[in-house]
Amino acid sequence: MVTVLQSRGSRRDLVAVAVFSGVSLVLGGCGLLPGRRGREIEVAASSGLTDAVIAVGEDHEPRDVAMAIGDEFDWDRFTVYTIGTPGERINEESGVIVEPGEHYTTQEILYVFHRDGVAVRGVPLPFENLAYGAGTWWGPRTRILWDDEWGTHLEDPDA
Incomplete structure (x- = not known):
């Protein structure tokens, strides 16, 4: 039972990391993250x-x-x-x-x-x-x- 809870927790953590990474890429590409000023040429x-x-x-x-x-x-x-x-x-x-x-x-x-x-x-x-x-x-x-x-x-x- 404990192993199942850890697996669900791990999946939840993985999904959270994936969502955060996706949002970071979008914001970074738009130049909205600190230290990033827009598109590259x-x-x-x-x-x-x-x-x-x-x-x-x-x-x-x-x-x-x-x-x-x-x-x-x-x-x-x-x-x-x-x-x-x-x-x-x-x-x-x-x-x-x-x-x-x-x-x-x-x-x-x-x-x-x-x-x-x-x-x-x-x-x-x-x-x-x-x-x-x-x-x-x-x-x-x-x-x-x-x-x-x-x-x-x-x-x-x-x-």
Whole structure:
């Protein structure tokens, strides 16, 4: 008889843990648990953007960031973060979880693209020279240019 009661108690405990875990996952996914601030976005390389940066460095012909990204994802502005930027800062400015670590350490720089004020994708790039202008916003007409003094760099005609 005692064994039966322990089995029922164990099942009840198991059900309670399962329900609590399910509620935690839902709340955590919505960003409602302490220490969790919403959805995570994809951080993935853009082959089009990487190819454009390399091409500008080789042939010194300008490339548009928007054309380089093409239809990989929709965006209307972006910002640049350098290696060592506090993850908390990146996440606060992006409004979503981009960097789960204490500091950004994946590549030399991280571009975070936004659409209608919401971060949609992070793009790490290994080109330290494109960190110029970190912390500012770049628009959809931004170009990757070559300059004998600056090398490969960004320029936004609307800035």
